[in-house]
Amino acid sequence: xxxxxxxxxxxxxxxxxxxxxxxxxxxxxxxxxxxxxxxxxxxxxxxxxxxxxxxxxxxxxxxxxxxxxxxxxxxxxxxxxxxxxxxxxxxxxxxxxxxxxxxxxxxxxxxxxxxxxxxxxxxxxxxxxxxxxxxxxxxxxxxxxxxxxxxxxxxxxxxxxxxxxxxxxxxxxxxxxxxxxxxxxxxxxxxxxxxxxxxxxxxxxxxxxxxxxxxxxxxxxxxxxxxxxxxxxxxxxxxxxxxxxxxxxxxxxxxxxxxxxxxxxxxxxxxxxxxxxxxxxxxxxxxxxxxxxxxxxxxxxxxxxxxxxxxxxxxxxxxxxxxxxxxxxx
Numbered sequence: 001x002x003x004x005x006x007x008x009x010x011x012x013x014x015x016x017x018x019x020x021x022x023x024x025x026x027x028x029x030x031x032x033x034x035x036x037x038x039x040x041x042x043x044x045x046x047x048x049x050x051x052x053x054x055x056x057x058x059x060x061x062x063x064x065x066x067x068x069x070x071x072x073x074x075x076x077x078x079x080x081x082x083x084x085x086x087x088x089x090x091x092x093x094x095x096x097x098x099x100x101x102x103x104x105x106x107x108x109x110x111x112x113x114x115x116x117x118x119x120x121x122x123x124x125x126x127x128x129x130x131x132x133x134x135x136x137x138x139x140x141x142x143x144x145x146x147x148x149x150x151x152x153x154x155x156x157x158x159x160x161x162x163x164x165x166x167x168x169x170x171x172x173x174x175x176x177x178x179x180x181x182x183x184x185x186x187x188x189x190x191x192x193x194x195x196x197x198x199x200x201x202x203x204x205x206x207x208x209x210x211x212x213x214x215x216x217x218x219x220x221x222x223x224x225x226x227x228x229x230x231x232x233x234x235x236x237x238x239x240x241x242x243x244x245x246x247x248x249x250x251x252x253x254x255x256x257x258x259x260x261x262x263x264x265x266x267x268x269x270x271x272x273x274x275x276x277x278x279x280x281x282x283x284x285x286x287x288x289x290x291x292x293x294x295x296x297x298x299x300x301x302x303x304x305x306x307x308x309x310x311x312x313x314x315x316x317x318x319x320x321x322x323x324x325x326x327x328x329x330x
């Protein structure tokens with residue numbers, strides 16, 4: 001009899017423990033299972049670009065992992081700030097996320113009145129991918145290597161130009177870092193998008209751009225541009241014969257990245273589950289191949305790892321923006 005009572009007590013305790021765990025899980029997701037309806041990824045750029053494509057590649061395996069549709073909403077403008085603000089102001093219920101690129105860690109430092117607080121308005125979820133940029137020049141310039149180009153710039157201060165997709169963008173800031181470390185001067189010519197600055201380079205209207213590897217591969221192969229380096233810390237397997245800029249300028253590094261953020265106060269249970277789903281999606285061979293095909297390295301991380309990475313990016317951008325005195329009109 002005592003043995004039966006002992007087993008009964010153990011059963012009651014086990015049931016109580018399970019109920020406590022279940023209650024905690026439900027509390028973590030607002031008192032209900034998650035997800036129970038489609039999830040929205042806000043992409044703060046126009047449809048059709050590289051960041052948009054990366055979001056769409058991820059959406060399909062994420063939907064399979066979570067058994068819910070994952071829809072993309074493009075909200076361009078303001079250097080990404082309009083889409084970021086939309087997510088910052090969204091309900092923290094686990095159904096709206098920001099698919100952000102490096103500009104997310106730069107925009108707040110370029111405004112006298114920042115459009116959002118990058119730390120307090122968002123919860124980091126996961127780093128999604130990283131990829132290199134390439135330093136390319138018009139082939140008419142008499143420099144075959146980065147060292148030769150730097151020597152040419154030093155001998156002709158202010159003569160040569162570089163283009164970007166806009167003031168403070170991810171094709172502007174890495175050139176400012178290059179200028180600082182090399183001790184050279186280049187005239188900035190901002191355009192409305194990378195495609196316009198790339199066209200100007202091909203036409204010989206400007207001398208240099210720093211652009212994504214994938215859109216420049218054809219130009220490099222056909223000799224329409226001359227590649228001088230990649231912006232990652234070391235060489236990239238996508239272009240192994242091209243030196244990293246850091247081989248000439250120690251300390252130079254500007255890797256591109258994309259990652260996911262939730263609105264602040266999103267339940268931690270949701271953030272953790274979504275981060276795990278992203279990691280699983282990025283391990284799928286089909287997903288990895290689709291990213292590799294566009295010269296992108298899939299990553300994946302815990303929220304804590306991404307938080308540390310993002311804070312490092314904030315400091316990195318703040319230092320460059322302050323030194324270069326990059327200011328946008330509010």
